[in-house]
Amino acid sequence: MRWLAGLTIALALPVATAEAWVAPGAKIVSASLELREQGDEASGNAAISADGRYVVFDTQARNLFPPTFADPPGAHWQGGVMRRDLTTGALELVAPGDLVGNLGGGVQQRGARNPSVSADGRVVAFSTAQKLVPEDVNGNIDVYVRDMVTGAYELISVRDGGSAPASYAARDPDTPGRNPGADVSPGVSLSADGDRVLFRTVDIASDLPARAGTDTEPYQLLVRERSTRRTELITRVAATGEPAGGARNGGALSADGSTVAWPGANAGAQTRFLDGEFPDPAAAYYLWRRVDDGGTRRITGPAEPELPGCSTYDPSPSTRGPCSGPLSEFEQSVAGINGTLPALSADGRRVLFLTSAPPRPPTPGYALDLWMTDMRDGLSRTAASVELTREGSNRDPADASSITAVALSPDGRWAGVLTQRTRFLLPALRLVNTPTTVPGAEELYLVDLDGRTVERAVRGANGAAAAASTLGPVSLSDGGHRITFGSNAENLFFGDANQRADVFVIDRLDAAPPVPDAPEPPAEPPAEVFDPPTPQVARLRVVIRKAPGGRVRLRVRAPGRGRLAVEVRGRVPDRDGRLRGSAKLLGKARKTVRRAGDVTIDVRLAKRYDAVTRREKKLDGRASVVFTPASGAPRQGAANVRFSAPPKRK
DSSP: OHHHHHHHHHSSOOOOOOEEOOOOEEEEEEEEETTTEOSSSEEEEEEEOOSSSSEEEEEESSSSSTTOOOOOEEEEEEEEEEETTTOOEEEEEEEEEEEEEEETOOOOOOEEEEEEEEESEEEEEEEEEOOTTOOOOSBBOOEEEEETTTTTTTEEBBOOOSOOOOOOOOOOOOOOOOOOOOOOOOOOSOOOOOEEEEEEEEOOOOOOTTSSSSSSSSSSSEEETTTTTTEESBBBTTOOOOOOOOHHHOEEOOOTTTTEOOOOOOGGTTTTOOOOOOOOOOOOOOEEESSSOOOOSSOOOOOOOOTOOOOOOOOOOOOOOOTOOOBBTTTTTTTTSEEEEEEEEEOOOOEEEEEEBBSOOOOOOOOEEEEEOOTTTOTTTTEEEOOOOOOTOOOOOHHHHHHHEEEEETTTEEEEEESSSOOOOOOTTTOSSOOOOTTTTTTTEEEETTEEEEEEEOOHHHHHOOSOOOOEEEEEEGGOOEEEEEESSSSSSSTTOSSOOEEEEEEEEESOOOOOOOOOOOOOTTTBBBBOSSSSEEEOOOEEEEEOEEEEEEEEEEEEEEEEEEEEEEBBBBSSOOOOOSSSEEEEEEEOOOOOEEEEEEEEEOOGGHHHHHHSSEEEEEEEEEEESSSOEOOOOOOEEEOOOOOOOO
């Protein structure tokens, strides 16, 4: 057993830490550089290419489409999957989103969602019910990839050995264009070279991978290899190779395409359990499988089913025998793991996972904690596992909140986790910066798994705490140099005014940049991001007051002599009352200020929107206020405003 002792030492001792430095604020991804506009609806499910150049995401926004993209008669497209080039700033539509009827607003066809991207950003995988190739003849959601160089789409949810699309059992009620079929997990469903795609079947039976009829029960995991046209079943009964199912929430594919990990039910049919374990067919267990060479294995648990000589399970949670695993109970435990995917390194060998099951011997706990394990052959689960976090025993949210999401850089060193915790009790991870002071906020922490440090990664543009929680999924480029995520926070850059969830990116440097010896002239804004005015601009106090119909009145605290300029922009509803398209200039005004103090300025609604406002009784917008002083730097402010129906103009 000398190899076990050596491995334990290697897992326990941290290596030299690579300093992680992230500048305050973040760069917005879900925005149009050409229009200088954020998405007018929510965006999320972002994934970044391993080289850090491309970010893909899905969105409900309608103002990010290319100018040539047109709606069909009687309906409109609601967002879709987009790809942002962080080097050139280009924003491309990968595939359109939901097709929505103009009358009644119902979804006629479910559009593109849940993207993943290849290492070089060329290939994007996603799911959609749109028929993007002639072979797609069913009315179900299917899985596609798109080659962004050639523009070609390829259907992925197809039968083994060819290009025949999957067939699905009839659904009652039948909803063509919205029927379930196949889907993908965002960010973790595509190999680095774009050749392999992991997908699952959903809700209804199919004929995959190559059945005579639609008798394969749903919630199967399959890998499609594009180069060989092979569709490989992953969720297999160990004894027969028949479909085992149980993958209700999908899985993760390693970057090299070799390995799949997932939380799956019916685990007792797929892998070995020791006598006395009594696996629950309905419960979820963390499972792991090499696509080409080997059966399904367990990532963790209370037993050691793979060690030679282990055949019987000792149910005592305090036992530390040779056949006892790292956990004192099954990983499903109290909090459940169905909603959490394991994270894999590029070779599939390093796995991060979340569980509320306590370690052995047990400690009280209910929250999801972070573990790391090494899946190399011949290693016991106990020796190969490291408990990285442990909740506090007093149920204080500061140290007992669950970790809700985890992602891993392809090289396996850097992890991103989301949690409301501000204290990390185990010495396994050392907190190296100040936690947030905002109670109840979900924070993004960056973990150096080799150096065993953890640090809060997202702050407001002025260095203060982010104004709202970070949203998953999180995605990291190779080396953890660039991280993408979602957030509703409005202070990650100056000028955030859409009041919607956006996609952002931050850069991790190995050290803080040197402070220049002398002030340098301002550089041109980089083309890679939407770059609003600098966050150091001083703010104006803006208060909204009552005004006659057709106007908005603002009271602004002017610091001295100068000029005030106000622009109000907002989206204008169509005749069916739905907001569509980009924001319009609803009105503007200017005023000379003679002295410091409160200044009242009225903005009148542009005449061309009078009829719309009378029809809708109101028109909402966002007022941007700029004060340019006689000397010194300008100041800016903003406020939400509402135009009421104006009187008829003579």
